[in-house]
Amino acid sequence: MEPNYTPLSDIDPMLDDVKVSARCISRWKSHPAGRPNEIWSLDMVLQDPQGNRVQATVRTKENINKFQLLIDEGSCYRTGNFGIGENGGKFPLLNHRFKIAFYKNTSVTRLPSFDNNVRGFKFEPFPNFASKRFTDTDVVDVIGTIVSITDPVPFNSSGVDQIRRNVVLEDPE
Structure with missing residues (x-):
């Protein structure tokens, strides 16, 4: 049975059992100011087949080690059991209202590519x-x-x- 995926534009903290299908179009490690050798978080931009984008973050060292081995830029994944929180901060990367937080029990399964837009370009005329x-x-x-x-x-x-x-x-x- 094909799972029901929630479009990234519709994710909300009030929804239960959210599963998304998305491509990791960008992945990077964030560092505390002035400490380039210390990893603070693993961050990603995810894009679904409709072109919706959301930022995802992994915070703990144990989880960073786990997910940096599982997730590659350009690959597609089914993801579930994650947290959804406000996309706050002074300079949010994306204009999505929410962002995703990966936890220890977050499930990530590689999927076949759903399109050829590996880098997630959103071209404007x-x-x-x-x-x-x-x-x-x-x-x-x-x-x-x-x-x-x-x-x-x-x-x-x-x-x-x-x-x-x-x-x-x-x-x-």
Whole structure:
């Protein structure tokens, strides 16, 4: 019997027995500030067959070791028995209201690929990119030609000195 999957757009802490089918399109380890050799968490972006995305996090060292061996970027998985919490913080990666937390008993089973979009690209037409027809929290991709990149420009954000570079893109069409 084929399991019922919840689309990532519909996950909610109030739902029971949620199972999702999703591809891991990005995976990275987070570190505490100033301690690059200490792993704080294993984080992922998951994308379902409909293109919905959610961030997933693994916190404990034991679970990080377990899931970093099980989950590869570009592969599809059936996942269940996970927690769902608010996607808070000052700068959330995605605009999804919730995020997933993997626990000791979270089940992860590799599935056959459900599409050919291994990197999870969400292409926007160049005019939408140029006119900014999406929110600041959307993660989108565009195909263009880099025309120029500026030298580093210093700026201060929340009392922290940082640098940025401005990039000018040109529509290839």
